[in-house]
Amino acid sequence: MEDKQIVDLYWQRSDLAISETNRKYGRYCHTIAYHICGADEDAEECVNDTWLRAWNLMPDQRPTALSAFLGRITRNLAIDRIKAKNRLKRGGGEAVLALDELEACIPGGKNPELALEEKELAATIGRFVSALPQPAKAIFVLRYWYLAPIDTIAERLQFSRGKVKSSLFRTRGKLRDYLQEEGIC
């Protein structure tokens, strides 16, 4: 079923909306959640919560890219879940590794007064990623949006593991510089 038809089902408050969403995006959302949580049962609960959240958001929202819309919900739910369970340092899937990697993007000279609202930070990251060339952009998004394991990224894009790691290393360095230029500490 086309995304537009699925969205229409939500707007019509049809029970089919969730089953069709699950059929088309169940694996997609489960993969995202599993990458973050590192446990099947947590991932499954995140996916179910995603459908509920989507049901509550549509209407009024009419997402232009349903996959990204659902993926973002799943992602947020999964991050909240591991945070709530305080599992970030005790086996929170790829999130643990990704968080360690992202430490390298945080500019030095921290100044709490300059801390930005998360929304502003998100906009800054959006601009940064938009300006990235390929394939660095795809690799970065797969790693830090999807929390995909490096080995899997390498396998899917048919790059060597080293190429993926070096691309991420360079991009993190650029992000650190960019955040610094933007005055984000």
Add this chain to the structure above:
Amino acid sequence: MLDSLTLLRAMNGIHEEYVVMAGNLYFDSRQAKRFKTKRIITLALAAALILSLGIAAYAAFFSMAQRVPEKSETFRINWAENESGYIEWSDAKLVVTFPETAESREIEFRPGWLPYELPAELGGSDPWNHLSSDSWFKRLTSETLCFLDGPHAVPSYKGMMQPLLIETYYMSMFNNGGALLLLYYTPDEITEEHWDDLGVDVMRFHATQHFDARPEYNMPEYTLEQDMILMAKPDAGWVVRICGEVGMDTLLKVAKNLEVRETGRTMTSDDFENHYTFMDGGVG
């Protein structure tokens, strides 16, 4: 204070189109394969163009992804000089696309090896005699010359080909939604490689273009042949094309001995007066 968890959450600011693009690569093996074949993806038919009798090119991204266009497929390309503001190109035999790149680093190159046997084929003219170890180029050709006895020898366009042509292109020149290179020659098998020593993605192939006989002009049928190597560095936004009639083995030797350096200048779309250029089968 910024922390890595906040940063991770803030990745939500990544635009939807890139999330979808990456998701497709991850979850759709066909797209991943295409990406591998040398990436990108934007076939936006908006921007600038490169075209000509042999090859046309267009727009704004890299490393190379290629596909054979549908027979009915028409490429609509902005062309300010045309009354309608665009022109349409059909019958392309190959489409090569690059990643979108807002900035490119200007480069120049110096050949470390050239086929010196060429001058014998060029009517006594030595196309390389102006080269020295200090010579750096943005474009270099070895042209078959005619009117050698006159004051000005000119390139011979017989066959519309050159033995060897090396030239540079910048992805940012076509920075308006995707880079597209249209080839009107029919390529044979395409080889895609990464050359670690030069740090470039490479696409290379042999290509032919057949022309039917035209008795009204007393022209027999004929077929043009050339080999082509495209070397691209996506992080830097440049492409070098090495092509011509001297054979793939010779072109490979030229390419692998090419020294490329950055001039320090950054090229954006605004640096180009025209957002199209000609890139044919090797005509100067």
